[in-house]
Amino acid sequence: MTEFLQQLLNGLSLGAIYALIALGYTMVYGVLRFINFAHSDVFMVGAFIGYFAGGHLPHDSVLGGLVALAAAMAGCAALGIGIERIVYRPLRGGPTLNVLITAIGMSLFLEYTGQLVFGATPRPFPPIFPSKVIEVRGLIISMNQVIVIVVAAILMVALELAVHRTKIGTAMRAVALNPKAAQLVGINIDVVISFTFGLGSALAGAGGVLYALNYPSIDPLMGVVPGLKAFVAAVLGGVGNIPGAALGALILGMTETFIDGSRWSTYKDAIAFAVLIGILLFRPAGLLGRYSAEKV
Amino acid sequence: MPKPLLALIAAVLLAFGVSHFSDRIDPYYLDVMIGVGINVILAVSLNLVNGYTGQFSLGHAGFMSVGAYLSAAVTLLAGPRLLGADGGTAAQQGLLFLAALVMGGAGAALAGLAVGIPSLRLKGDYLALVTLGFGEIIRVIFQNVESLGGALGLNGIPNYTTVFWVFAFAALTVFTVTCLVRSTYGRGFLATQDDEIAAEAVGIDTTRYKIVAFVVGAFFAGVAGGLYGHFKLTITPTGFDFTKSIEIVVMVILGGMGNTPGVILAAILLTVLPEMLRAVEQYRMVLYSLLLIVLMLVRPRGLFNFNFSAVAARLRWKYLATRK
Numbered sequence: 001m002t003e004f005l006q007q008l009l010n011g012l013s014l015g016a017i018y019a020l021i022a023l024g025y026t027m028v029y030g031v032l033r034f035i036n037f038a039h040s041d042v043f044m045v046g047a048f049i050g051y052f053a054g055g056h057l058p059h060d061s062v063l064g065g066l067v068a069l070a071a072a073m074a075g076c077a078a079l080g081i082g083i084e085r086i087v088y089r090p091l092r093g094g095p096t097l098n099v100l101i102t103a104i105g106m107s108l109f110l111e112y113t114g115q116l117v118f119g120a121t122p123r124p125f126p127p128i129f130p131s132k133v134i135e136v137r138g139l140i141i142s143m144n145q146v147i148v149i150v151v152a153a154i155l156m157v158a159l160e161l162a163v164h165r166t167k168i169g170t171a172m173r174a175v176a177l178n179p180k181a182a183q184l185v186g187i188n189i190d191v192v193i194s195f196t197f198g199l200g201s202a203l204a205g206a207g208g209v210l211y212a213l214n215y216p217s218i219d220p221l222m223g224v225v226p227g228l229k230a231f232v233a234a235v236l237g238g239v240g241n242i243p244g245a246a247l248g249a250l251i252l253g254m255t256e257t258f259i260d261g262s263r264w265s266t267y268k269d270a271i272a273f274a275v276l277i278g279i280l281l282f283r284p285a286g287l288l289g290r291y292s293a294e295k296v
Numbered sequence: 297m298p299k300p301l302l303a304l305i306a307a308v309l310l311a312f313g314v315s316h317f318s319d320r321i322d323p324y325y326l327d328v329m330i331g332v333g334i335n336v337i338l339a340v341s342l343n344l345v346n347g348y349t350g351q352f353s354l355g356h357a358g359f360m361s362v363g364a365y366l367s368a369a370v371t372l373l374a375g376p377r378l379l380g381a382d383g384g385t386a387a388q389q390g391l392l393f394l395a396a397l398v399m400g401g402a403g404a405a406l407a408g409l410a411v412g413i414p415s416l417r418l419k420g421d422y423l424a425l426v427t428l429g430f431g432e433i434i435r436v437i438f439q440n441v442e443s444l445g446g447a448l449g450l451n452g453i454p455n456y457t458t459v460f461w462v463f464a465f466a467a468l469t470v471f472t473v474t475c476l477v478r479s480t481y482g483r484g485f486l487a488t489q490d491d492e493i494a495a496e497a498v499g500i501d502t503t504r505y506k507i508v509a510f511v512v513g514a515f516f517a518g519v520a521g522g523l524y525g526h527f528k529l530t531i532t533p534t535g536f537d538f539t540k541s542i543e544i545v546v547m548v549i550l551g552g553m554g555n556t557p558g559v560i561l562a563a564i565l566l567t568v569l570p571e572m573l574r575a576v577e578q579y580r581m582v583l584y585s586l587l588l589i590v591l592m593l594v595r596p597r598g599l600f601n602f603n604f605s606a607v608a609a610r611l612r613w614k615y616l617a618t619r620k
Contacts, residue, residue, distance in 0.1 A: 105588030273429035
């Protein structure tokens with residue numbers, strides 16, 4: 001039982017990080033209908049901003065950690081908006097595949113520029129948050145896990161409020177539903193798209209710092225695998241669907257953690273994809289996605 | 297004799313001729329040529345799926361790995377038994393290699409069938425994701441099978457790949473894909489890509505065409521994998537990951553989807569370019585990615601997307617005009 005709870009906790013914290021990344025994928029897909037491959041590298045940049053900010057901040061303090069987190073979020077938001085403005089906007093309205101290739105190019109660019117600037121060797125991440133370990137009846141709870149889960153939960157609630165209770169959030173949903181009609185009622189689509197990229201990238205930046213806390217070494221290629229998993233999570237929940245991404249990420253995080261603890265652990269990565277394929281075959285639009293019939 | 301068949305025979309003869317002089321060519325250039333040939337096979341076969349049939353597949357490296365492992369297993373396990381301790385004559389080795397390549401291709405084609413049938417329910421990004429997933433699953437399975445070397449991969453594969461084999465199979469791939477797409481039967485691929493609903497309405501079995509495209513594409517990817525394995529002499533599961541698939545997709549898109557000559561040019565360019573950038577090793581990948589972005593912004597329909605026969609006709613016309 002204790003082991004089950006332990007795995008549940010580990011799965012929850014892994015799933016929370018996946019969720020933060022997956023939300024960015026899903027929001028961008030919602031408004032622009034394309035997979036932003038560079039998102040996983042924005043996540044990496046977030047971890048590096050956290051690393052450099054952490055070097056100047058007092059360690060082991062909640063306030064210092066939060067400042068590093070905020071710096072990473074702000075930096076990533078700026079990066080995301082910049083990428084969209086310079087690279088994706090000129091291609092808007094073009095064939096989807098071109099945008100996809102450009103996104104892949106952007107992803108490679110960030111990865112290899114990162115290797116050039118930061119070096120390819122992994123660096124240990126500073127303990128910016130207090131790293132205490134609490135033991136409750138055999139259950140080992142590390143402070144980092146608690147922080148991950150709490151921060152992720154707060155950010156997700158904030159996102160939910162931003163999307164449903166603010167004017168720009170409403171505009172975002174309108175653009176996702178029908179971009180042309182949204183423009184007709186006076187929504188500035190460029191502003192909405194920039195906002196979406198900023199929001200999604202900020203969440204990825206937070207995810208990067210939180211991921212680095214739990215897996216304490218960072219390198220320029222660290223985003224690839226979690227990015228791919230988060231993308232799987234987004235599709236699992238129904239890409240373009242915000243609660244779906246969070247749900248998919250939690251399912252994926254839990255599944256992976258439980259498989260990691262079993263004797264099938266070496267098949268962990270394969271099983272994540274197998275689950276995804278299984279779900280897509282029976283629900284092609286994802287768990288919470290709505291399947292739209294094609295009109296002729 | 298039909299024109300494409302003549303071209304095929306000419307290409308194979310040329311490959312034979314070049315391999316005859318391979319002793320006099322700098323080994324470095326030979327390696328680059330083999331690399332170019334393998335990438336041409338991969339890109340042209342993926343073009344059948346992604347370009348002509350319009351099904352976005354991200355799992356080509358997975359099929360390549362099936363072919364690489366299977367053919368390496370054939371030459372490593374069956375080779376010593378069939379050829380004896382002394383390694384056999386060159387002709388025997390050639391036959392064994394051919395058998396190994398065909399078996400690798402057949403295995404990959406079976407994998408393509410297994411992926412193709414369930415994936416057909418999905419479209420666009422979802423299909424891309426499922427093929428990506430299958431590619432990753434194949435990789436993880438190879439990582440876990442101890443008899444195939446596990447995560448360390450297979451070593452000591454005999455050095456059978458020559459310029460002749462690579463160019464002959466590249467020519468065969470181009471020949472097959474071109475003939476398939478230009479045939480009456482093959483119009484179905486284009487119809488599936490253009491408008492699936494309209495194609496179905498006129499009685500084309502789009503499902504069947506998608507499967508055929510997957511299987512044929514996977515077969516040649518498997519052959520390319522076999523050639524790659526017997527060229528590098530070592531194969532590891534990580535050599536066939538998602539990045540490799542992306543590399544092939546980039547060749548197809550840069551060449552112009554559904555445009556075989558363009559895709560061949562793109563495959564050559566994208567193999568030679570990194571070699572030329574070796575002098576600036578550190579900046580190589582940064583430049584490569586920047587080039588990719590700039591090309592997509594400047595030439596969104598592919599680098600070599602122009603009508604080749606129209607260009608040839610115009611050149612001929614100009615030539616005739618100068619003669620007068």
